Amino acid sequence: MTFPTFISTQTEPRARGKELGTHRRKEIAANFAGYTDLFAVAGAAPGQVRAWGEQALDRGAAWAPHLADEIAGIAAGAGLEPWQVAVVNARTEILAAIDAVGEGECSTSVVLPGAGAPPRTVQTWDWHDHLRDAPMLWELEPRPGHVVRTFTEAGALAKIGISGAGLGVHFNILRHDSDSADPGVPVHLIARRILDEAATVEEAADIARSATVSASTVITAVTATEAASIEISPAGVAVIPPEPGGVLLHCNHFLDPALAVGERHATERPGTYVRFQHLREHVEGLADDDLTTRAHAMLSHGPDQAPVCAHPDPQEPINQRWETLATIGLDLPAGRLRVHQGGPCQVTEATWQTF
Structure with missing residues (x-):
């Protein structure tokens, strides 16, 4: 598929x-x-x-x-x-x-191995199962010679992606006390402008800071030599650098101490902390140069383990049915996305789609 x-x-x-x-x-x-x-x-x-x-x-x-x-x-x-x-x-x-909330959502890992080796990235993309046919892969050229490739939803301008400038982005939703019912600039438009215009993490963060938003998200920007998770909320924008060893992990709660004071998602659905701990415990696999190995390092099912790989309960209403619809890695040297339709439990070497 x-x-x-x-x-x-x-x-x-x-x-x-x-x-x-x-x-x-x-x-x-x-x-x-x-x-x-x-x-x-x-x-x-x-x-x-x-x-x-x-x-x-x-x-x-x-x-x-x-x-x-x-x-x-x-x-x-x-x-x-x-x-x-x-x-x-x-x-x-x-x-x-x-003020909607749910248990599912995405987990992202980026490892910068150093010594000239390319970044090793992977994320799961969880969403509602009745929207499983929405995703698509889109290539466009916003200016001459600058190619953008994005995994997005039909009609949405961008989500996860990579650009000809050598910059890629991962994407996770957040929730904050400052989120409001007064819609601001859509965060999907922010992701698109970053892919269109940014060549560095600093430039990506500047684009995020220039938008007045009403909802929170985190865009993890990656280049050949740097990475950071750009946490965006109406209360402000914070840039989270990698930990020692070049490890940068993110799920669906704020890591910036100041913004974390207003955390909403994790207070109601604490599974994000369990997923984050699972990533921490599997950094060795997430740092592997083989994307299939990285995807398998993400493999974990709730309720007994961290719900990184989500499967819907058909008895729940549609706003509570979560499924890992895609597993995605950025191939920065090639300027390509590698995408698997479904969760890590279904990944094999043959199931990757290169775009």
Whole structure:
């Protein structure tokens, strides 16, 4: 099983968006419908979702007009309204506005081995199982000669990815007391601008600091020689460097001491701490130069062990059914993503998709 791929030929934002929307019309509409169902189960009325989507689009347009143009193009190609595509891009902000929470979520590992060896990265991407058909791989060229490849959801401008500047990003959701129901710049747009514009961790952090946000996330930026987890919240942005030995781990709780005071996710769903401890205990495997070995080092199932590899309980409502939908590594020297559809328990050497 592999994820669908799309390679843009258009370079102007609105035209690029329309091209994507036209070719992925069915998938984008289905993704919007899936999020509409998720927000309804979590307690949001359709009119409120539309208002949040429109506000997120306005905030995103003020911060990055060209990305708002791309969203408008996607909508035109997919036969949707711009606010509907904005809802897909602002799903983190809408979930924060609803104050939704769940047990699942992602685990990320980056190891910088030094001595000229490339970074060893891997993450799990957990999300709701009724949205398992949403992911896609997208290649685009935001400016001449600068190629971006991203694992994202149909209609979303970016998520996990790598750029021709030699910078890659991993992506985990966070929750903070300062998160609000007043949507700001969508964090998925921040990830996209980092991939489009940044060549260093410092530049990535500066882009994050320039956005006024309403929801929290962590974007782990990696280059050939450096890495940092950029924790983003309405209360501020913190940059977490690797530990001694070049080890940088992140799950779904804040590591910055000041921001951790306002931690929300882990206070209600402490499994993130158990997952983090599992990563710590398996650093040797996570530092291996073989991606399959790194993925297997992540393998752990709840409830008896850390729930790094998630499988949904069909008896739960859709907002509480979590599944590890992808396992992903960054191949920085090649400028490629390596993606497995599913969790670490299903990874073999033959199941990697190189993009």
